[in-house]
Amino acid sequence: QVQLVESGGGVVQPGGSLRLSCIASGSIFSLATMGWYRQAPGKQRELVASITGGGYTNYADSVKGRFTISRDNAENTVYLRMNGLKPEDTAVYYCNNVYSPSHWGQGTQVTVSS
Numbered sequence: 001q002v003q004l005v006e007s008g009g010g011v012v013q014p015g016g017s018l019r020l021s022c023i024a025s026g027s028i029f030s031l032a033t034m035g036w037y038r039q040a041p042g043k044q045r046e047l048v049a050s051i052t053g054g055g056y057t058n059y060a061d062s063v064k065g066r067f068t069i070s071r072d073n074a075e076n077t078v079y080l081r082m083n084g085l086k087p088e089d090t091a092v093y094y095c096n097n098v099y100s101p102s103h104w105g106q107g108t109q110v111t112v113s114s
Helices: none
Strands: 004-007 010-012 018-024 034-039 046-051 057-059 067-072 077-082 091-097 108-112
Touching (some): 018 108, 034 077, 057 067, 077 091
Parallel strands (some): 010 108
Antiparallel strands (some): 004 018, 034 046, 046 057, 067 077, 091 108
């Protein structure tokens, strides 16, 4: 069973930046398309960024140009660099395998507020 551990969240002012990290167990990590998701209060979980094993990336329109997803296969880690944060980015952020999702981790809270 793959385990996912997210970290790096916090409280930032609008316009600020954060970098989230997700460590995933499992020997096939390098082959997996990994995604960062977020869930705001009262809303459904949404996929905001994904990256294939080969490094091809895709972003939701709401974060395009502000967020950057990357991965380090040697460390079984996927990152999400978030710049230009807005209050509407406030949510719990999770990572998971996009096409073969595992149990969700605890996520990491991101709060954007002045």
